[in-house]
Amino acid sequence: MTKKRVALIGLGSMGGGMARVLVKAGFAVNGFDVDPAREAEFAKESGEPADPAAIGEADIVVVVVVNAAQTEDVLFGGGRFGETGIVGALKADAVVVSCATVSPDFARAMAERVGADRYLDAPISGGSVRAASGELSVLASGTPEAFRRADPAIEAMSANLFRLGDAAGIGSAMKVVNQLLAGVHIAAAAEAITFGMSQGLEPGQIVSVINDCAGNSWMLQNRGPHIRDGDYTPHSAVDIFVKDLGLVEDIARDARFAAPIAGAALQQFLAASGSGLGREDDAAVAKVYARNAGLTLPGDDA
Protein backbone atom coordinates (compact mmCIF):
# COMPACT_ATOMS: atom_id res chain seq x y z
CA MET A 1 0.00 0.00 0.00
CA THR A 2 1.36 3.42 -0.93
CA LYS A 3 1.78 6.04 1.74
CA LYS A 4 -0.97 8.62 2.14
CA ARG A 5 0.22 11.96 0.81
CA VAL A 6 -0.13 15.15 2.83
CA ALA A 7 0.58 18.67 1.62
CA LEU A 8 1.19 20.99 4.55
CA ILE A 9 1.12 24.74 3.93
CA GLY A 10 2.89 26.89 6.51
CA LEU A 11 6.05 25.50 8.14
CA GLY A 12 6.18 27.98 11.04
CA SER A 13 6.44 27.21 14.75
CA MET A 14 3.19 25.23 14.67
CA GLY A 15 3.13 23.83 11.12
CA GLY A 16 6.81 22.89 11.12
CA GLY A 17 6.29 20.62 14.12
CA MET A 18 3.08 19.18 12.70
CA ALA A 19 4.73 18.39 9.36
CA ARG A 20 7.55 16.50 11.10
CA VAL A 21 5.07 14.58 13.25
CA LEU A 22 3.28 13.50 10.07
CA VAL A 23 6.55 12.32 8.51
CA LYS A 24 7.27 10.25 11.63
CA ALA A 25 3.75 8.82 11.46
CA GLY A 26 4.49 7.45 7.99
CA PHE A 27 2.93 10.00 5.64
CA ALA A 28 4.58 11.33 2.50
CA VAL A 29 4.63 15.03 3.31
CA ASN A 30 5.22 17.89 0.89
CA GLY A 31 5.82 21.05 2.92
CA PHE A 32 5.35 24.61 1.67
CA ASP A 33 6.20 27.97 3.19
CA VAL A 34 6.64 31.59 2.12
CA ASP A 35 10.18 31.31 3.52
CA PRO A 36 12.27 29.37 0.94
CA ALA A 37 14.89 28.40 3.55
CA ARG A 38 12.31 26.73 5.79
CA GLU A 39 10.82 24.99 2.78
CA ALA A 40 14.19 23.69 1.56
CA GLU A 41 15.15 22.46 5.02
CA PHE A 42 11.92 20.51 5.38
CA ALA A 43 12.17 19.07 1.84
CA LYS A 44 15.62 17.76 2.71
CA GLU A 45 14.38 16.18 5.93
CA SER A 46 11.22 14.67 4.45
CA GLY A 47 12.68 13.63 1.11
CA GLU A 48 9.62 15.14 -0.60
CA PRO A 49 10.06 18.23 -2.81
CA ALA A 50 8.14 21.47 -2.30
CA ASP A 51 6.61 21.00 -5.72
CA PRO A 52 3.18 22.59 -6.27
CA ALA A 53 2.30 19.70 -8.55
CA ALA A 54 2.18 17.53 -5.42
CA ILE A 55 -1.07 19.27 -4.43
CA GLY A 56 -2.89 17.33 -7.16
CA GLU A 57 -1.76 14.05 -5.60
CA ALA A 58 -2.38 14.94 -1.96
CA ASP A 59 -5.00 13.01 0.01
CA ILE A 60 -4.95 15.62 2.78
CA VAL A 61 -3.96 19.27 2.63
CA VAL A 62 -3.22 20.79 6.04
CA VAL A 63 -3.29 24.61 6.04
CA VAL A 64 -1.45 26.12 9.03
CA VAL A 65 -1.34 29.83 8.29
CA VAL A 66 -1.99 32.83 10.54
CA ASN A 67 -5.49 34.02 9.71
CA ALA A 68 -8.51 34.01 7.42
CA ALA A 69 -6.91 36.20 4.74
CA GLN A 70 -3.92 33.88 4.37
CA THR A 71 -6.18 30.82 4.42
CA GLU A 72 -8.34 32.20 1.61
CA ASP A 73 -5.25 33.21 -0.33
CA VAL A 74 -3.80 29.68 -0.09
CA LEU A 75 -7.08 28.01 -1.02
CA PHE A 76 -8.19 30.28 -3.88
CA GLY A 77 -5.61 32.95 -4.40
CA GLY A 78 -3.50 31.81 -7.32
CA GLY A 79 0.21 32.46 -7.12
CA ARG A 80 2.50 29.45 -7.07
CA PHE A 81 -0.38 26.99 -6.64
CA GLY A 82 -1.90 28.03 -9.98
CA GLU A 83 -4.58 30.51 -10.97
CA THR A 84 -7.28 28.86 -8.90
CA GLY A 85 -5.17 28.25 -5.79
CA ILE A 86 -4.83 24.79 -4.38
CA VAL A 87 -8.57 24.09 -4.48
CA GLY A 88 -8.50 24.06 -8.28
CA ALA A 89 -5.81 21.36 -8.20
CA LEU A 90 -7.29 19.09 -5.48
CA LYS A 91 -8.32 15.51 -6.12
CA ALA A 92 -12.09 14.98 -5.83
CA ASP A 93 -11.69 12.83 -2.72
CA ALA A 94 -9.07 14.97 -0.98
CA VAL A 95 -9.74 17.04 2.12
CA VAL A 96 -8.49 20.42 3.33
CA VAL A 97 -7.76 20.58 7.08
CA SER A 98 -7.94 24.25 7.95
CA CYS A 99 -6.10 25.08 11.21
CA ALA A 100 -5.98 28.89 11.41
CA THR A 101 -8.08 30.71 13.99
CA VAL A 102 -10.91 32.22 11.92
CA SER A 103 -14.51 33.29 12.41
CA PRO A 104 -17.23 30.63 12.28
CA ASP A 105 -18.79 32.48 9.33
CA PHE A 106 -15.52 32.33 7.42
CA ALA A 107 -15.21 28.59 8.10
CA ARG A 108 -18.76 28.01 6.83
CA ALA A 109 -18.08 30.08 3.71
CA MET A 110 -14.91 28.10 2.97
CA ALA A 111 -16.69 24.78 3.43
CA GLU A 112 -19.35 25.91 0.97
CA ARG A 113 -16.78 26.99 -1.62
CA VAL A 114 -14.42 24.02 -1.21
CA GLY A 115 -17.21 21.46 -0.73
CA ALA A 116 -18.46 20.24 2.64
CA ASP A 117 -16.86 16.78 2.31
CA ARG A 118 -13.57 18.33 1.26
CA TYR A 119 -13.19 20.79 4.17
CA LEU A 120 -12.56 20.11 7.85
CA ASP A 121 -12.83 23.11 10.18
CA ALA A 122 -9.97 22.19 12.52
CA PRO A 123 -8.39 24.98 14.56
CA ILE A 124 -5.58 23.85 16.83
CA SER A 125 -4.53 24.71 20.36
CA GLY A 126 -1.54 23.83 22.48
CA GLY A 127 1.53 25.75 21.32
CA SER A 128 4.69 24.84 19.46
CA VAL A 129 6.00 22.28 21.95
CA ARG A 130 2.86 20.16 21.71
CA ALA A 131 2.72 20.68 17.94
CA ALA A 132 6.19 19.13 17.71
CA SER A 133 5.24 16.15 19.88
CA GLY A 134 1.93 15.40 18.14
CA GLU A 135 -0.05 16.36 21.22
CA LEU A 136 -2.18 19.24 20.01
CA SER A 137 -5.80 19.82 20.89
CA VAL A 138 -7.84 19.94 17.68
CA LEU A 139 -11.29 21.55 17.80
CA ALA A 140 -12.81 19.98 14.71
CA SER A 141 -16.14 20.02 12.91
CA GLY A 142 -17.24 18.89 9.47
CA THR A 143 -19.19 16.22 7.66
CA PRO A 144 -18.57 12.57 8.59
CA GLU A 145 -16.93 12.16 5.17
CA ALA A 146 -14.59 15.11 5.79
CA PHE A 147 -13.61 13.53 9.12
CA ARG A 148 -13.12 10.13 7.48
CA ARG A 149 -10.69 11.63 4.99
CA ALA A 150 -8.81 13.77 7.53
CA ASP A 151 -8.74 11.36 10.46
CA PRO A 152 -5.38 9.64 9.81
CA ALA A 153 -3.55 12.99 9.83
CA ILE A 154 -5.41 14.72 12.67
CA GLU A 155 -5.19 11.63 14.87
CA ALA A 156 -1.41 11.64 14.37
CA MET A 157 -1.10 15.33 15.25
CA SER A 158 -3.32 15.45 18.35
CA ALA A 159 -3.62 14.26 21.93
CA ASN A 160 -7.15 15.68 22.25
CA LEU A 161 -9.26 15.49 19.12
CA PHE A 162 -12.66 17.06 19.74
CA ARG A 163 -15.31 16.04 17.20
CA LEU A 164 -17.65 18.95 17.78
CA GLY A 165 -20.26 18.55 15.09
CA ASP A 166 -21.07 17.72 11.50
CA ALA A 167 -20.70 21.15 9.92
CA ALA A 168 -17.85 23.61 9.52
CA GLY A 169 -18.03 26.62 11.88
CA ILE A 170 -18.51 24.77 15.17
CA GLY A 171 -14.80 24.10 15.59
CA SER A 172 -13.95 27.72 14.84
CA ALA A 173 -16.63 28.95 17.27
CA MET A 174 -15.12 26.85 20.06
CA LYS A 175 -11.64 28.08 19.18
CA VAL A 176 -12.63 31.74 19.44
CA VAL A 177 -14.37 31.02 22.77
CA ASN A 178 -11.12 29.47 23.98
CA GLN A 179 -9.10 32.43 22.72
CA LEU A 180 -11.45 34.88 24.47
CA LEU A 181 -10.83 33.05 27.75
CA ALA A 182 -7.12 32.52 27.18
CA GLY A 183 -6.50 36.18 26.31
CA VAL A 184 -8.57 37.46 29.23
CA HIS A 185 -6.88 35.06 31.63
CA ILE A 186 -3.36 36.08 30.56
CA ALA A 187 -4.13 39.77 30.98
CA ALA A 188 -5.98 39.07 34.26
CA ALA A 189 -2.97 37.09 35.53
CA ALA A 190 -0.72 40.04 34.70
CA GLU A 191 -3.19 42.45 36.34
CA ALA A 192 -3.48 40.32 39.49
CA ILE A 193 0.26 39.67 39.86
CA THR A 194 1.21 43.32 39.46
CA PHE A 195 -1.71 44.43 41.69
CA GLY A 196 -0.41 42.01 44.32
CA MET A 197 3.07 43.49 43.90
CA SER A 198 1.61 46.94 44.58
CA GLN A 199 0.41 45.46 47.89
CA GLY A 200 3.79 43.97 48.79
CA LEU A 201 3.43 40.41 47.46
CA GLU A 202 6.00 38.51 45.39
CA PRO A 203 4.93 37.16 41.95
CA GLY A 204 6.14 33.63 42.73
CA GLN A 205 4.21 33.54 45.99
CA ILE A 206 1.02 34.61 44.17
CA VAL A 207 1.35 31.94 41.47
CA SER A 208 2.04 29.26 44.05
CA VAL A 209 -0.74 30.17 46.52
CA ILE A 210 -3.47 30.87 43.94
CA ASN A 211 -2.73 27.43 42.45
CA ASP A 212 -4.77 26.06 45.41
CA CYS A 213 -7.44 28.80 45.42
CA ALA A 214 -10.58 29.57 43.46
CA GLY A 215 -8.82 32.30 41.46
CA ASN A 216 -6.70 29.80 39.57
CA SER A 217 -6.52 29.44 35.79
CA TRP A 218 -4.48 27.38 33.38
CA MET A 219 -2.92 30.61 32.09
CA LEU A 220 -1.94 31.88 35.56
CA GLN A 221 -0.01 28.66 36.12
CA ASN A 222 1.48 28.68 32.62
CA ARG A 223 2.32 32.38 32.12
CA GLY A 224 2.72 33.46 35.77
CA PRO A 225 6.17 31.82 35.96
CA HIS A 226 7.30 33.86 32.93
CA ILE A 227 6.55 37.03 34.92
CA ARG A 228 8.07 35.56 38.11
CA ASP A 229 11.28 34.71 36.23
CA GLY A 230 11.36 37.81 34.03
CA ASP A 231 11.54 35.53 30.98
CA TYR A 232 9.66 36.87 27.96
CA THR A 233 11.05 34.46 25.36
CA PRO A 234 8.06 34.27 23.03
CA HIS A 235 6.27 30.94 23.28
CA SER A 236 3.20 32.78 22.04
CA ALA A 237 3.59 36.47 21.27
CA VAL A 238 1.64 39.53 22.41
CA ASP A 239 0.63 40.13 18.77
CA ILE A 240 -1.14 36.76 18.63
CA PHE A 241 -3.64 38.05 21.18
CA VAL A 242 -3.91 41.41 19.47
CA LYS A 243 -5.06 39.30 16.51
CA ASP A 244 -7.20 36.75 18.37
CA LEU A 245 -8.97 39.13 20.77
CA GLY A 246 -9.40 41.45 17.78
CA LEU A 247 -11.12 38.56 15.99
CA VAL A 248 -13.30 37.95 19.06
CA GLU A 249 -14.33 41.61 19.07
CA ASP A 250 -14.99 41.58 15.29
CA ILE A 251 -17.23 38.52 15.59
CA ALA A 252 -18.91 39.96 18.69
CA ARG A 253 -19.60 43.26 16.92
CA ASP A 254 -21.16 41.47 13.94
CA ALA A 255 -23.34 39.44 16.32
CA ARG A 256 -24.24 42.56 18.38
CA PHE A 257 -22.70 40.80 21.37
CA ALA A 258 -21.24 43.10 24.06
CA ALA A 259 -17.96 41.61 25.32
CA PRO A 260 -16.51 44.23 27.67
CA ILE A 261 -13.97 42.01 29.43
CA ALA A 262 -12.45 40.74 26.19
CA GLY A 263 -12.43 44.38 25.08
CA ALA A 264 -10.55 45.51 28.19
CA ALA A 265 -8.00 42.70 27.76
CA LEU A 266 -7.53 43.61 24.09
CA GLN A 267 -6.70 47.21 25.05
CA GLN A 268 -3.91 45.95 27.32
CA PHE A 269 -2.42 43.78 24.57
CA LEU A 270 -2.69 46.74 22.18
CA ALA A 271 -0.82 48.91 24.69
CA ALA A 272 1.84 46.22 24.96
CA SER A 273 2.19 45.90 21.19
CA GLY A 274 2.07 49.65 20.60
CA SER A 275 4.90 50.18 23.07
CA GLY A 276 7.18 47.77 21.26
CA LEU A 277 6.42 44.47 23.00
CA GLY A 278 4.44 42.82 20.18
CA ARG A 279 6.97 40.06 19.57
CA GLU A 280 7.69 39.30 23.21
CA ASP A 281 5.87 36.54 25.06
CA ASP A 282 2.24 37.47 25.72
CA ALA A 283 3.04 37.56 29.46
CA ALA A 284 4.84 40.84 28.64
CA VAL A 285 1.42 42.48 28.95
CA ALA A 286 2.52 42.62 32.63
CA LYS A 287 5.02 45.31 31.59
CA VAL A 288 2.15 47.63 30.68
CA TYR A 289 0.67 47.23 34.16
CA ALA A 290 4.05 47.64 35.87
CA ARG A 291 4.89 50.76 33.85
CA ASN A 292 1.50 52.30 34.62
CA ALA A 293 1.93 51.65 38.35
CA GLY A 294 5.61 52.51 38.73
CA LEU A 295 6.48 48.91 39.68
CA THR A 296 9.70 47.03 38.89
CA LEU A 297 9.13 43.52 37.55
CA PRO A 298 11.53 40.62 38.19
CA GLY A 299 14.41 40.73 35.71
CA ASP A 300 13.95 44.48 35.23
CA ASP A 301 16.16 45.65 38.10
CA ALA A 302 18.94 46.99 35.91
Place this chain on the structure above:
Amino acid sequence: MTKKRVALIGLGSMGGGMARVLVKAGFAVNGFDVDPAREAEFAKESGEPADPAAIGEADIVVVVVVNAAQTEDVLFGGGRFGETGIVGALKADAVVVSCATVSPDFARAMAERVGADRYLDAPISGGSVRAASGELSVLASGTPEAFRRADPAIEAMSANLFRLGDAAGIGSAMKVVNQLLAGVHIAAAAEAITFGMSQGLEPGQIVSVINDCAGNSWMLQNRGPHIRDGDYTPHSAVDIFVKDLGLVEDIARDARFAAPIAGAALQQFLAASGSGLGREDDAAVAKVYARNAGLTLPGDDA
Protein backbone atom coordinates in the same frame (compact mmCIF):
# COMPACT_ATOMS: atom_id res chain seq x y z
CA MET B 1 -6.79 19.75 80.77
CA THR B 2 -9.64 22.18 80.15
CA LYS B 3 -10.89 22.71 76.66
CA LYS B 4 -9.62 25.73 74.76
CA ARG B 5 -12.37 28.32 74.46
CA VAL B 6 -13.27 29.97 71.17
CA ALA B 7 -15.67 32.86 70.67
CA LEU B 8 -16.91 32.97 67.09
CA ILE B 9 -18.65 36.12 65.88
CA GLY B 10 -20.87 35.70 62.83
CA LEU B 11 -22.80 32.44 62.43
CA GLY B 12 -23.71 32.91 58.76
CA SER B 13 -23.12 30.48 55.91
CA MET B 14 -19.36 30.52 56.52
CA GLY B 15 -19.11 31.15 60.28
CA GLY B 16 -21.90 28.74 61.17
CA GLY B 17 -20.05 25.88 59.54
CA MET B 18 -16.73 26.91 61.05
CA ALA B 19 -18.24 27.13 64.57
CA ARG B 20 -19.63 23.60 64.26
CA VAL B 21 -16.29 22.28 62.96
CA LEU B 22 -14.61 23.77 66.05
CA VAL B 23 -17.14 22.08 68.36
CA LYS B 24 -16.45 18.75 66.67
CA ALA B 25 -12.71 19.36 67.07
CA GLY B 26 -13.17 19.61 70.84
CA PHE B 27 -13.25 23.35 71.49
CA ALA B 28 -15.70 25.06 73.84
CA VAL B 29 -17.35 27.45 71.39
CA ASN B 30 -19.49 30.47 72.24
CA GLY B 31 -21.21 31.64 69.06
CA PHE B 32 -22.59 35.12 68.44
CA ASP B 33 -24.70 36.54 65.64
CA VAL B 34 -26.90 39.56 64.93
CA ASP B 35 -29.69 37.05 64.26
CA PRO B 36 -30.96 35.82 67.69
CA ALA B 37 -32.49 32.68 66.17
CA ARG B 38 -29.18 31.58 64.68
CA GLU B 39 -27.44 32.34 67.94
CA ALA B 40 -29.95 30.38 70.04
CA GLU B 41 -29.80 27.40 67.70
CA PHE B 42 -26.03 27.25 67.91
CA ALA B 43 -26.01 27.69 71.72
CA LYS B 44 -28.35 24.70 71.97
CA GLU B 45 -26.11 22.59 69.75
CA SER B 46 -22.84 23.60 71.39
CA GLY B 47 -24.07 23.69 74.99
CA GLU B 48 -22.28 27.04 75.39
CA PRO B 49 -24.36 30.20 75.93
CA ALA B 50 -24.10 33.30 73.73
CA ASP B 51 -22.97 35.23 76.77
CA PRO B 52 -20.76 38.30 76.09
CA ALA B 53 -18.93 37.58 79.36
CA ALA B 54 -17.43 34.53 77.61
CA ILE B 55 -15.25 36.88 75.51
CA GLY B 56 -13.08 37.53 78.58
CA GLU B 57 -12.39 33.81 78.88
CA ALA B 58 -11.79 33.07 75.20
CA ASP B 59 -8.37 31.90 74.04
CA ILE B 60 -9.25 32.55 70.42
CA VAL B 61 -11.84 34.95 68.95
CA VAL B 62 -12.76 34.16 65.35
CA VAL B 63 -14.46 37.07 63.55
CA VAL B 64 -16.39 35.96 60.46
CA VAL B 65 -18.30 39.05 59.37
CA VAL B 66 -18.84 40.56 55.94
CA ASN B 67 -16.41 43.45 55.66
CA ALA B 68 -14.03 45.92 57.32
CA ALA B 69 -16.77 48.09 58.84
CA GLN B 70 -18.39 45.13 60.59
CA THR B 71 -14.99 43.85 61.71
CA GLU B 72 -14.07 47.19 63.26
CA ASP B 73 -17.50 47.42 64.88
CA VAL B 74 -17.12 43.99 66.49
CA LEU B 75 -13.57 44.68 67.70
CA PHE B 76 -14.01 48.23 68.98
CA GLY B 77 -17.59 49.25 68.53
CA GLY B 78 -19.22 48.77 71.89
CA GLY B 79 -22.79 47.49 71.90
CA ARG B 80 -23.42 44.13 73.52
CA PHE B 81 -19.70 43.39 73.91
CA GLY B 82 -19.23 46.44 76.19
CA GLU B 83 -18.18 50.01 75.55
CA THR B 84 -14.77 49.06 74.21
CA GLY B 85 -15.95 46.20 72.00
CA ILE B 86 -14.48 42.76 72.40
CA VAL B 87 -10.89 44.01 72.37
CA GLY B 88 -11.38 45.72 75.74
CA ALA B 89 -12.50 42.42 77.27
CA LEU B 90 -9.84 40.12 75.74
CA LYS B 91 -7.35 38.18 77.84
CA ALA B 92 -3.76 39.38 77.39
CA ASP B 93 -2.73 36.12 75.70
CA ALA B 94 -5.82 35.73 73.51
CA VAL B 95 -5.79 36.16 69.74
CA VAL B 96 -8.29 37.56 67.25
CA VAL B 97 -8.54 35.60 63.99
CA SER B 98 -9.97 38.06 61.47
CA CYS B 99 -11.57 36.31 58.48
CA ALA B 100 -13.40 39.03 56.52
CA THR B 101 -12.06 40.17 53.16
CA VAL B 102 -10.54 43.58 53.91
CA SER B 103 -7.80 45.82 52.54
CA PRO B 104 -4.19 45.11 53.58
CA ASP B 105 -4.04 48.61 55.09
CA PHE B 106 -7.09 47.89 57.25
CA ALA B 107 -5.55 44.62 58.45
CA ARG B 108 -2.33 46.41 59.39
CA ALA B 109 -4.26 49.12 61.23
CA MET B 110 -6.24 46.51 63.20
CA ALA B 111 -3.08 44.60 64.14
CA GLU B 112 -1.58 47.82 65.43
CA ARG B 113 -4.65 48.67 67.51
CA VAL B 114 -5.31 45.13 68.81
CA GLY B 115 -1.62 44.29 69.27
CA ALA B 116 0.47 42.35 66.75
CA ASP B 117 0.61 39.16 68.84
CA ARG B 118 -3.14 39.31 69.42
CA TYR B 119 -4.23 39.63 65.77
CA LEU B 120 -4.02 37.12 62.94
CA ASP B 121 -4.87 38.41 59.47
CA ALA B 122 -6.66 35.30 58.21
CA PRO B 123 -9.09 35.73 55.30
CA ILE B 124 -10.74 32.52 54.19
CA SER B 125 -11.62 31.02 50.83
CA GLY B 126 -13.58 27.97 49.77
CA GLY B 127 -17.32 28.56 50.25
CA SER B 128 -19.90 27.28 52.70
CA VAL B 129 -19.56 23.58 51.86
CA ARG B 130 -15.87 23.56 52.69
CA ALA B 131 -16.45 25.77 55.74
CA ALA B 132 -18.80 23.10 57.09
CA SER B 133 -16.34 20.28 56.46
CA GLY B 134 -13.31 22.06 57.93
CA GLU B 135 -11.63 22.25 54.54
CA LEU B 136 -11.24 26.00 53.98
CA SER B 137 -8.21 27.68 52.52
CA VAL B 138 -6.87 30.21 55.02
CA LEU B 139 -4.56 32.96 53.75
CA ALA B 140 -2.89 33.93 57.01
CA SER B 141 -0.18 36.31 58.14
CA GLY B 142 0.87 37.59 61.54
CA THR B 143 3.59 37.30 64.15
CA PRO B 144 4.86 33.83 65.11
CA GLU B 145 3.17 34.34 68.49
CA ALA B 146 -0.18 35.22 66.86
CA PHE B 147 0.11 32.03 64.79
CA ARG B 148 1.02 29.99 67.88
CA ARG B 149 -2.11 31.16 69.66
CA ALA B 150 -4.42 30.74 66.66
CA ASP B 151 -3.01 27.50 65.24
CA PRO B 152 -5.24 24.97 67.01
CA ALA B 153 -8.40 26.65 65.67
CA ILE B 154 -7.21 27.49 62.15
CA GLU B 155 -5.71 24.02 61.69
CA ALA B 156 -9.10 22.53 62.58
CA MET B 157 -10.97 24.75 60.11
CA SER B 158 -8.69 24.42 57.10
CA ALA B 159 -7.45 21.99 54.48
CA ASN B 160 -4.94 24.53 53.11
CA LEU B 161 -3.39 26.82 55.67
CA PHE B 162 -1.04 29.27 53.98
CA ARG B 163 1.45 30.94 56.35
CA LEU B 164 2.23 33.94 54.20
CA GLY B 165 4.39 36.09 56.43
CA ASP B 166 5.04 37.52 59.84
CA ALA B 167 2.93 40.67 59.66
CA ALA B 168 -0.75 41.40 59.21
CA GLY B 169 -1.70 42.64 55.73
CA ILE B 170 -0.01 39.95 53.63
CA GLY B 171 -2.93 37.53 54.05
CA SER B 172 -5.41 40.22 53.09
CA ALA B 173 -3.32 41.24 50.07
CA MET B 174 -3.34 37.64 48.80
CA LYS B 175 -7.08 37.39 49.42
CA VAL B 176 -7.86 40.49 47.33
CA VAL B 177 -5.59 39.17 44.56
CA ASN B 178 -7.58 35.93 44.64
CA GLN B 179 -10.88 37.84 44.58
CA LEU B 180 -9.71 39.93 41.62
CA LEU B 181 -9.00 36.73 39.68
CA ALA B 182 -12.11 34.90 40.90
CA GLY B 183 -14.44 37.77 40.00
CA VAL B 184 -12.84 38.32 36.60
CA HIS B 185 -12.93 34.59 35.82
CA ILE B 186 -16.63 34.26 36.72
CA ALA B 187 -17.58 37.20 34.52
CA ALA B 188 -15.23 35.97 31.76
CA ALA B 189 -16.82 32.50 31.96
CA ALA B 190 -20.25 34.10 31.57
CA GLU B 191 -18.99 36.26 28.70
CA ALA B 192 -17.36 33.30 26.93
CA ILE B 193 -20.31 30.94 27.36
CA THR B 194 -22.87 33.44 26.10
CA PHE B 195 -20.54 34.55 23.30
CA GLY B 196 -20.25 30.89 22.28
CA MET B 197 -24.05 30.61 22.39
CA SER B 198 -24.27 33.57 20.00
CA GLN B 199 -22.12 31.44 17.64
CA GLY B 200 -24.29 28.34 17.97
CA LEU B 201 -22.50 26.45 20.76
CA GLU B 202 -24.15 24.83 23.80
CA PRO B 203 -23.00 25.92 27.30
CA GLY B 204 -22.36 22.34 28.41
CA GLN B 205 -20.22 21.62 25.37
CA ILE B 206 -18.13 24.73 26.06
CA VAL B 207 -17.52 23.84 29.73
CA SER B 208 -16.57 20.30 28.80
CA VAL B 209 -14.25 21.09 25.89
CA ILE B 210 -12.48 24.09 27.46
CA ASN B 211 -11.73 21.87 30.47
CA ASP B 212 -8.97 20.37 28.29
CA CYS B 213 -7.88 23.64 26.67
CA ALA B 214 -5.68 26.61 27.63
CA GLY B 215 -8.74 28.79 28.31
CA ASN B 216 -9.69 26.82 31.40
CA SER B 217 -10.16 28.25 34.88
CA TRP B 218 -11.30 26.90 38.22
CA MET B 219 -14.31 29.22 38.02
CA LEU B 220 -15.33 28.09 34.51
CA GLN B 221 -15.47 24.51 35.76
CA ASN B 222 -17.25 25.48 39.00
CA ARG B 223 -19.74 28.12 37.80
CA GLY B 224 -20.13 27.04 34.16
CA PRO B 225 -22.39 24.12 35.19
CA HIS B 226 -24.69 26.59 37.01
CA ILE B 227 -25.25 28.37 33.68
CA ARG B 228 -25.51 25.07 31.77
CA ASP B 229 -28.17 23.83 34.21
CA GLY B 230 -29.95 27.17 34.68
CA ASP B 231 -29.42 26.79 38.44
CA TYR B 232 -28.78 30.10 40.22
CA THR B 233 -29.20 28.87 43.80
CA PRO B 234 -26.78 31.21 45.56
CA HIS B 235 -23.64 29.37 46.68
CA SER B 236 -21.94 32.76 46.53
CA ALA B 237 -24.07 35.74 45.51
CA VAL B 238 -23.63 38.41 42.83
CA ASP B 239 -23.45 41.03 45.60
CA ILE B 240 -20.37 39.37 47.10
CA PHE B 241 -18.46 40.28 43.95
CA VAL B 242 -19.97 43.75 43.85
CA LYS B 243 -18.36 44.08 47.27
CA ASP B 244 -15.07 42.28 46.60
CA LEU B 245 -14.30 43.74 43.16
CA GLY B 246 -15.36 47.10 44.63
CA LEU B 247 -12.74 46.55 47.34
CA VAL B 248 -10.16 45.65 44.67
CA GLU B 249 -10.94 48.87 42.81
CA ASP B 250 -10.82 50.92 46.05
CA ILE B 251 -7.40 49.50 46.96
CA ALA B 252 -6.20 49.92 43.38
CA ARG B 253 -7.33 53.56 43.28
CA ASP B 254 -5.51 54.32 46.53
CA ALA B 255 -2.37 52.66 45.14
CA ARG B 256 -2.75 54.46 41.76
CA PHE B 257 -2.92 51.02 40.16
CA ALA B 258 -4.91 50.83 36.90
CA ALA B 259 -6.96 47.60 36.91
CA PRO B 260 -9.15 47.80 33.80
CA ILE B 261 -10.15 44.14 33.61
CA ALA B 262 -11.30 44.00 37.23
CA GLY B 263 -13.15 47.26 36.50
CA ALA B 264 -14.93 45.79 33.47
CA ALA B 265 -15.93 42.70 35.48
CA LEU B 266 -17.22 44.90 38.33
CA GLN B 267 -19.49 46.77 35.89
CA GLN B 268 -21.07 43.47 34.83
CA PHE B 269 -21.75 42.44 38.45
CA LEU B 270 -23.15 45.93 39.11
CA ALA B 271 -25.49 45.53 36.13
CA ALA B 272 -26.56 42.14 37.49
CA SER B 273 -27.19 43.52 40.96
CA GLY B 274 -28.87 46.67 39.71
CA SER B 275 -31.30 44.63 37.65
CA GLY B 276 -32.43 42.62 40.65
CA LEU B 277 -30.03 39.66 40.57
CA GLY B 278 -27.88 40.65 43.57
CA ARG B 279 -28.90 37.70 45.72
CA GLU B 280 -28.73 35.09 42.98
CA ASP B 281 -25.63 32.96 42.45
CA ASP B 282 -22.79 35.00 40.99
CA ALA B 283 -23.08 32.96 37.77
CA ALA B 284 -26.26 34.98 37.16
CA VAL B 285 -23.98 37.65 35.70
CA ALA B 286 -24.55 35.52 32.56
CA LYS B 287 -28.12 36.88 32.50
CA VAL B 288 -26.77 40.39 31.85
CA TYR B 289 -24.85 39.12 28.83
CA ALA B 290 -27.81 37.07 27.57
CA ARG B 291 -30.23 39.98 27.95
CA ASN B 292 -27.86 42.34 26.15
CA ALA B 293 -27.47 39.90 23.27
CA GLY B 294 -31.06 38.66 22.97
CA LEU B 295 -30.06 35.12 23.93
CA THR B 296 -32.11 32.58 25.90
CA LEU B 297 -30.16 30.83 28.65
CA PRO B 298 -30.88 27.24 29.77
CA GLY B 299 -33.78 27.18 32.24
CA ASP B 300 -35.15 30.43 30.83
CA ASP B 301 -37.23 28.95 28.00
CA ALA B 302 -40.59 29.69 29.62
